[in-house]
Amino acid sequence: MDAPAAINFFKGHPSFRLLPNKVVAEAAAQLLVTGDRDYDADTLNRHPLTYGSDEGALWVREAITRFNNDETFRFARDDKARSRPEFLNLSSGASYGVLSILLQATLAHTGYTRQAFIVSPTYFLINDCFIDAGFGSKITAIDEDGQGSIDLALLERKLQEFEDKFTEEEDQEKLQAITDPAKAVPKKIYKYVIYCIPTYSNPTGTTYSTETKLKLIEIARKYDMLIIADDVYDMLDFSPPFDNLPQPKKRFVHLDRETNNDPESYGNTISNATFSKLIAPGLRFGYHETVTDKLAGQLSHGGANTSGGTPSQLNSMIVGTMLKNGSTATLLNQLRSTYAERAETMYAAVKGYMPKNTKFEKPEGGYFSWLTLPQGYDAHEIGKRLQQEFQVTVANGDHFEVKGDTRGWGKSSMRLSLSFLECNEIEEGIKSMGKICSAYAKERDLVFSFYRRLISNVFISALELDALIKQFGFY
Structure with a gap:
C-alpha cells in the first residue's frame, strides 16, 4: 500500500487536498479558545482536555444522534429506528471499534463464543482483529453473492454444524466460569459473531438489500449471534444533488431496533461507525450504536474505558463542534x-x-x-x-x-x-x-x-x- x-x-x-485542515483548526479553536465551557465540570461531558466519561461526552452523542436521525436518515418522529444518546458508545475509530467489540462481547479463548464468520472478500486488515481476540483457528468465510446478499444458506448450515457439537450444559459451565459475581449487570457474551460491511463494501462496493439484512437478523437471533456492521461508507453516496445530504438505507441496528420488542434486550447488532471517511482519518474518532442502552453500556465499561475514559475525548468534541456548526455536512x-x-x-x-x-x-x-x-x-x-x-x-x-x-x-x-x-x-x-x-x-x-x-x-x-x-x- x-x-x-x-x-x-x-x-x-482521501487525497491530501481533500483533508480539511482549516475547518478542523477552526472547530478546535471554537472549542478551546473561547474560555470555559458550561459543561467542563459536568461528569457526563467534562473538559475537552481531561479524561472523558466512560461512554463519551453526552453533548457529542446528542449531536451524532441529531445528525443521524434528522439530517441524514431522516427518521419520522415516531419511527422506532430513531437512536438516542444512551444507545451510543464513543470509540477511537472503526478499527479499534471492532477489536473493542470482540473483547467485550465475545470469548473465543474460553470456547463459549464458538466461531466467527467474515463475509468474503473482506477488508484486508480485519483478520488481525479477530486473531488478536482469539479467533485464529475459528474463522469461517461467508461469500457475497453479487446480488446485494450473502450466502445465508451456507451461514445457517455452518451455524447448525457448530450447534450440534455443543450442549446447553457445556455452555452454562463455560459462562459460569467467566461470570464476575461482583457485577450488578451480567455481561452479554454471544455464541457467534459475524463481520460485514453492508453498504458500499470494501472491497467490492456491494450494498445489501433490506431483505438480506432482515434475514440475517433473524438468523442472528436464532443462534445467539452478534452482527458487527462496519457502517463507514453508507453516507458517501454518489447520487446527486450534492447540495443536500444523502439519505442512506436503514442500518442493521435500525432494523434490529424496529423489530425488537424487548426493552431489556441487548440486541444482535452493532453499528461500528466512524468519522474517518466523512471528515479525516487522522481524527481517529467513531462510535458504536446498539439497539438499546444495554450493550452500549457494556462496551463503555471495558477496562480501558473505566481506566482512561472515552478514548478520543478531545477529537470527539472537535467533531461534535463540526456537527453543530454544519461543517461536517x-x-x-x-x-x-x-x-x-x-x-x-x-x-x-x-x-x-x-x-x-x-x-x-x-x-x-x-x-x-x-x-x-x-x-x-x-x-x-x-x-x-x-x-x-x-x-x-x-x-x-x-x-x-x-x-x-x-x-x-x-x-x-x-x-x-x-x-x-x-x-x-x-x-x-x-x-x-x-x-x-x-x-x-x-x-x-x-x-x-x-x-x-x-x-x-x-x-x-x-x-x-x-x-x-x-x-x-x-x-
Whole structure:
C-alpha cells in the first residue's frame, strides 16, 4: 500500500487536498479558545482536555444522534429506528471499534463464543482483529453473492454444524466460569459473531438489500449471534444533488431496533461507525450504536474505558463542534461530489481500455470497486507488470481473503480505490493497465478487442471514449 508508485490504486484514504485542515483548526479553536465551557465540570461531558466519561461526552452523542436521525436518515418522529444518546458508545475509530467489540462481547479463548464468520472478500486488515481476540483457528468465510446478499444458506448450515457439537450444559459451565459475581449487570457474551460491511463494501462496493439484512437478523437471533456492521461508507453516496445530504438505507441496528420488542434486550447488532471517511482519518474518532442502552453500556465499561475514559475525548468534541456548526455536512457533500466525478472517470476508463468481458460495476458510493478480468488473464501477472512497466500499483484480490478459508480471489480480481487519486491519474492508471492486458492477450491469443487495443494508444479521454462507445456501439 505504501510502496513507491506513480499512481496508487491501493490507498484507501482521501487525497491530501481533500483533508480539511482549516475547518478542523477552526472547530478546535471554537472549542478551546473561547474560555470555559458550561459543561467542563459536568461528569457526563467534562473538559475537552481531561479524561472523558466512560461512554463519551453526552453533548457529542446528542449531536451524532441529531445528525443521524434528522439530517441524514431522516427518521419520522415516531419511527422506532430513531437512536438516542444512551444507545451510543464513543470509540477511537472503526478499527479499534471492532477489536473493542470482540473483547467485550465475545470469548473465543474460553470456547463459549464458538466461531466467527467474515463475509468474503473482506477488508484486508480485519483478520488481525479477530486473531488478536482469539479467533485464529475459528474463522469461517461467508461469500457475497453479487446480488446485494450473502450466502445465508451456507451461514445457517455452518451455524447448525457448530450447534450440534455443543450442549446447553457445556455452555452454562463455560459462562459460569467467566461470570464476575461482583457485577450488578451480567455481561452479554454471544455464541457467534459475524463481520460485514453492508453498504458500499470494501472491497467490492456491494450494498445489501433490506431483505438480506432482515434475514440475517433473524438468523442472528436464532443462534445467539452478534452482527458487527462496519457502517463507514453508507453516507458517501454518489447520487446527486450534492447540495443536500444523502439519505442512506436503514442500518442493521435500525432494523434490529424496529423489530425488537424487548426493552431489556441487548440486541444482535452493532453499528461500528466512524468519522474517518466523512471528515479525516487522522481524527481517529467513531462510535458504536446498539439497539438499546444495554450493550452500549457494556462496551463503555471495558477496562480501558473505566481506566482512561472515552478514548478520543478531545477529537470527539472537535467533531461534535463540526456537527453543530454544519461543517461536517458541507465536507460530506464536497467529498460525495468529488468521488462521484472520479467514479464516472473510472467506469468509463475500464469500459474503454480494459479487455472485453471485464467485470466491473460502476461505483455508486464509498471508496472501492472490484474488477474481475476475463478468463485466461492472470491478475497477479497483470499487477506485477503494471508496477514494473508503469509504476502503477493495484490491490490484488489475495489481500481480501478470510485467513484460513480462502477463495482464490487473487487469480482474476483486484480492488480499485477512487478516494486517493485524481481523475487524470485514474484514467492514466487504467489506460496503462489496458496496455498491459493488451500485450498479455497477444502473447496468449486471448480475446481483447481490436477497437480497444487501437483506442488505448490514441490520445482521447475515457469520458470521450465512453461517449463514442454509446454513440456507435463499439466494443
